[in-house]
Amino acid sequence: IDPMTLLPKRYRVGSDASVTDLGTAVDVSKILHPEKPRWLNFVMIVSMDITQPNSPPGIVAYLGDSYAIYASPQALYIVQSDYRSFDNSEIAIQPVTASTQIHKFTLHAESVQAAASGTVPGRILSQYSLSEHKGFLRLATDDWNTNTAVYVLEQVGEMLNVAGKIENIAPGENLYAARFLGDRGFLVTFLQIDPLFTLDLSNPRAPAVVGELKVPGFSQYLHPLGDTHLLAIGQSPNDVQLSLFDISDFANPQLVDSVVWESGEWSEALYDPLAFNYWAEHGLLALPMVAWREERLFGARIYGVDPVRGFTNKGQITSASTHYPRWSRAVFIGDYSYYVRDDLVEVAATRALDQTIASVDLVVPSAVIN
Secondary structure (H helix, E strand, O other): OOHHHHOOEEEEEOOOOOEEEEEEOOOHHHEEOOOOOOOOOEEEEEEOOOOOOOOOOEEEEEEOOOOEEEEOOOEEEEEEEEEEEEEOOOOEEEEEEEEEEEEEEEEOOOOEEEEEEEEEEOEOOOHHHEEEEOOEEEEEEEOOOOOEEEEEEEEEOOEEEEEEEEEEEOOOOEEEEEEEEOOEEEEEEEOOEEEEEEEEOOOOOOOEEEEEEEEEOEEEEEEEEOOOEEEEEEEOOOOEEEEEEEOOOOOOOEEEEEEEOOOOEEOHHHOOHHHOEEEHHHOEEEEEEEEEOOOEEEEEEEEEEEOOOEEEEEEEEEEEOOOOOOOEEEEEEOOEEEEEEOOEEEEEEOOOOOOEEEEEEOOOOHHHHO
16 A cells, blocks of 8 residues: 555635645654554644635644544643553453553644653543643543542653652542643542542642542533532433532532432433533523433523522423434523524523524434434
């Protein structure tokens, strides 16, 4: 095989739909790879000067995979978790172990450049498992029920070295959520109950667990409400659960309120944080929802959120459908709440969610239907 045929290509599409082949998208000299490549796909970082639309883009390619991508204003990190489950030489099943590779690229006005790489034990959950703060990168990992940990990395030359770490957090439990906010961090692990851990990261060389709260169920996404509270969505453990935590006493976090949905109800926000919509100015939380009853109901459920009183159910916009949406969102615009999905938009006044004001059907591409 001619390796050049494997390179990503660029095309220009004209206003008349004509297509011009511009050749390979990236020069071979701009392709980075590990000493022993294991993946046959490319991750491309493309930089464009939007003030010069006709200038060629700058492209750096990485021969490998990306489990998650995280960016700060100064750097972009490509992260890949690898797994080892058996030993070929002995043909004996071994405990599953994981390691996470991190590749750092600096972001400059004129270019993107590879800066450093590093490895830590365990696997990450998502981009929320990473955070850069004051030049240090923090990662939360677990290793299949054996070790939840937080690692703080610093760049030394071309290496990302461990500057500080907390290991063996909640042994035997899975990591379900992580969030880093400035000098503070939060972890949720789960086996039978949900420990919410608070972390002091003010000294990157000596991070520490400072508080713990055990409540039933587990949280999968943590959302800050200022410096004193956290909103969370998770499960109870079988049904959707919303939680509000008071973290004003950082060493002693408290559960302010929780709401458990009925059996058979589900929300896309459980696995996609983009479906979690909190409007801080008005204290409103909107979540897409699905209810499996005699007929399948889809819609948006709205809550008022008060740091002292907790949750108030404002109501919901619902519609019956046989088409399961690829995605759905709940949106606030002014005094109105919208339920938006790939084939429908519905709107109601937030003060009267049971009265749909207007709706419009969208055309679902036949390729999606088929």
